[in-house]
Amino acid sequence: xxxxxxxxxxxxxxxxxxxxxxxxxxxxxxxxxxxxxxxxxxxxxxxxxxxxxxxxxxxxxxxxxxxxxxxxxxxxxxxxxxxxxxxxxxxxxxxxxxxxxxxxxxxxxxxxxxxxxxxxxxxxxxxxxxxxxxxxxxxxxxxxxxxxxxxxxxxxxxxxxxxxxxxxxxxxxxxxxxxxxxxxxxxxxxxxxxxxxxxxxxxxxxxxxxxxxxxxxxxxxxxxxxxxxxxxxxxxxxxxxxxxxxxxxxxxxxxxxxxxxxxxxxxxxxxxxxxxxxxxxxxxxxxxxxxxxxxxxxxxxxxxxxxxxxxxxxxxxxxxxxxxxxxxxxxxxxxxxxxxxxxxxxxxxxxxxxxxxxxxxxxxxxxxxxxxxxxxxxxxxxxxxxxxxxxxxxxxxxxxxxxxxxxxxxxxxxxxxxxxxxxxxxxxxxxxxxxxxxxxxxxxxxxxxxxxxxxxxxxxxxxxxxxxxxxxxxxxxxxxxxxxxxxxxxxxxxxxxxxxxxxxxxxxxxxxxxxxxxxxxxxxxxxxxxxxxxxxxxxxxxxxxxxxxxxxxxxxxxxxxxxxxxxxxxxxxxxxxxxxxxxxxxxxxxxxxxxxxxxxxxxxxxxxxxxxxxxxxxxxxxxxxxxxxxxxxxxxxxxx
Numbered sequence: 277x278x279x280x281x282x283x284x285x286x287x288x289x290x291x292x293x294x295x296x297x298x299x300x301x302x303x304x305x306x307x308x309x310x311x312x313x314x315x316x317x318x319x320x321x322x323x324x325x326x327x328x329x330x331x332x333x334x335x336x337x338x339x340x341x342x343x344x345x346x347x348x349x350x351x352x353x354x355x356x357x358x359x360x361x362x363x364x365x366x367x368x369x370x371x372x373x374x375x376x377x378x379x380x381x382x383x384x385x386x387x388x389x390x391x392x393x394x395x396x397x398x399x400x401x402x403x404x405x406x407x408x409x410x411x412x413x414x415x416x417x418x419x420x421x422x423x424x425x426x427x428x429x430x431x432x433x434x435x436x437x438x439x440x441x442x443x444x445x446x447x448x449x450x451x452x453x454x455x456x457x458x459x460x461x462x463x464x465x466x467x468x469x470x471x472x473x474x475x476x477x478x479x480x481x482x483x484x485x486x487x488x489x490x491x492x493x494x495x496x497x498x499x500x501x502x503x504x505x506x507x508x509x510x511x512x513x514x515x516x517x518x519x520x521x522x523x524x525x526x527x528x529x530x531x532x533x534x535x536x537x538x539x540x541x542x543x544x545x546x547x548x549x550x551x552x553x554x555x556x557x558x559x560x561x562x563x564x565x566x567x568x569x570x571x572x573x574x575x576x577x578x579x580x581x582x583x584x585x586x587x588x589x590x591x592x593x594x595x596x597x598x599x600x601x602x603x604x605x606x607x608x609x610x611x612x613x614x615x616x617x618x619x620x621x622x623x624x625x626x627x628x629x630x631x632x633x634x635x636x637x638x639x640x641x642x643x644x645x646x647x648x649x650x651x652x653x654x655x656x657x658x659x660x661x662x663x664x665x666x667x668x669x670x671x672x673x674x675x676x677x678x679x680x681x682x683x684x685x686x687x688x689x690x691x692x693x694x695x696x697x698x699x700x701x702x703x704x705x706x707x708x709x710x711x712x713x714x715x716x717x718x719x720x721x722x723x724x725x726x727x728x729x730x731x732x733x734x735x736x737x738x739x740x741x742x743x744x745x746x747x748x749x750x751x752x753x754x755x756x757x758x759x760x761x762x763x764x765x766x767x768x769x770x771x772x773x774x775x776x777x778x779x780x781x782x783x784x785x786x787x788x789x790x791x792x793x794x795x796x797x798x799x800x801x802x803x804x805x806x807x808x809x810x811x812x813x814x815x816x817x818x819x820x821x822x823x824x825x826x827x828x829x830x831x832x833x834x835x836x837x838x839x840x841x842x843x844x845x846x847x848x849x850x851x852x853x854x855x856x857x858x859x860x861x862x863x864x865x866x867x868x869x870x871x872x873x874x875x876x877x878x879x880x881x882x883x884x885x886x887x888x889x890x891x892x893x894x895x896x897x898x899x900x901x902x903x904x905x906x907x908x909x910x911x912x913x914x915x916x
Contacts, residue, residue, distance in 0.1 A: 344378025359465025390441035527583040537573040545688040552695040559627040562666040565719040566636040567674030584634040585626045596829030611882035613869040644794040645674040645723030655712045667697040680743040680875040686736040734780040741778040746876030748796045749896040752789045815844035823889040871905040873898045
């Protein structure tokens with residue numbers, strides 16, 4: 277039994293011990309009279325009941341609070357009797373205070389229980405409340421919905437608290453929301469008890485009948501009510517979406533990130549900016565090749581005075597902190613390798629406003645320092661946009677901070693060149709195929725070929741090779757998979773002992789197998805191609821952890837489930853759990869352009885605004901899913 281499991285078990289035991297002690301407190305001495313007098317039909321007048329219960333003093337106050345707390349935590353207990361009793365005994369304000377102390381304690385306990393035992397309640401709420409939980413989690417109207425649930429007389433407070441907890445609010449917001457929103461409902465119950473003393477039985481009976489009628493109406497119209505509520509959720513502004521109007525901003529906003537990036541790269545990366553055009557016209561589109569994660573720093577520096585709007589992977593917009601930061605600099609989201617009408621509209625909106633649009637059409641980091649292909653739809657978009665197209669060609673950026681690397685390399689040198697690719701007059705006369713040819717020629721890069729032209733460059737790092745095992749994982753000496761390890765500047769096979777050293781120009785010493793890791797990667801790719809041609813039933817299969825976009829905005833992703841992924845000629849299939857429900861999710865091969873991947877982290881695919889982020893058991897295999905997804909799209913891979 278793990279330490280975490282033991283802690284949870286002890287807390288559960290402690291929870292039940294506390295409940296037993298509270299039960300003992302409630303049922304000893306004269307406390308039981310407080311409970312019995314509410315339900316027992318005897319001849320006591322209201323005044324006699326008040327006198328009898330008031331004699332208990334502070335013990336009576338505590339008892340009311342404890343009962344109120346228990347009816348929150350133990351969701352099957354009705355709340356109205358306690359509230360009526362509080363109003364009957366202490367009057368409105370005093371009785372309301374006693375009840376709200378109990379509500380505060382009960383809500384706090386539920387928050388702790390949820391944090392301990394996870395978010396397996398979403399499926400229950402989907403079934404019982406008939407609410408679109410995923411959309412609501414992404415919406416800004418969570419507070420409105422929680423308030424509405426508190427006004428419904430048939431839903432226990434405890435269930436509403438558990439529901440609010442599944443929205444992953446921080447405790448201050450959670451406790452303020454649940455306590456304040458429950459106050460009107462509690463007040464109604466207390467008023468019922470108070471009016472039993474202050475008015476005639478006819479008034480109390482009338483209020484009771486009205487409440488009963490409301491309950492009956494809700495039970496009959498429950499589905500219609502939740503259908504209306506779901507429509508309200510659907511039509512509300514989706515804060516996780518990029519549907520917002522693209523933000524315009526002043527170029528001075530880029531001063532701070534520009535100087536921060538210069539400070540971070542100082543002494544490590546030398547950048548040479550070449551401007552073949554002195555200025556760019558607007559509206560316009562600037563295309564940038566994408567070798568490194570920090571390419572935005574180079575492109576942003578060159579376009580800084582034009583305050584460009586950048587297209588950014590939607591993954592970075594799931595977290596509220598990142599989303600707000602990126603929006604402040606005019607960025608907007610795109611679901612990579614997925615039909616995204618919203619992003620296309622935002623692009624056109626930027627151009628319509630007469631602004632500069634910047635994008636990295638490869639839509640993923642280069643794997644081994646070479647140009648990656650571009651989706652055909654990009655060229656059709658350029659044709660439709662009808663504006664001048666510029667290009668920023670980056671070279672040396674991959675080696676400065678490779679996809680698989682752990683940090684910037686000292687001694688790095690980057691060349692960034694801004695030039696006109698196609699002016700709008702010329703663009704009007706070009707076909708989509710001609711545009712494609714021009715773009716690919718302008719953006720094509722090969723870092724190893726570029727490095728040959730710069731013999732003066734040498735990279736310094738004590739961990740130059742660390743991370744390479746997430747790109748090259750197949751041993752050429754013993755032909756075993758996932759036996760490659762790295763340490764410092766060395767790459768070795770833990771099975772056969774093969775060892776190579778990565779020198780300060782990213783070449784292998786000795787080079788008896790491959791000149792560099794790009795050649796090694798090509799060999800791995802050809803091995804997959806060979807296997808796929810020989811084996812009609814070829815497939816990649818792995819147990820995975822599934823992550824989806826988090827609903828709380830405090831993080832980008834959360835663990836949604838576990839299962840098995842299979843990639844074959846039919847496409848990508850996930851069989852497992854999602855939010856506690858067994859599912860089978862299939863992505864047809866025709867809908868897959870490439871599987872994105874993080875080196876040694878994950879492989880992923882977007883569906884609309886949602887990301888399916890899969891973490892395989894063998895994290896070094898992530899690159900294989902990327903390679904195979906590309907090969908499956910090649911006709912030769914389908915010929916057997």
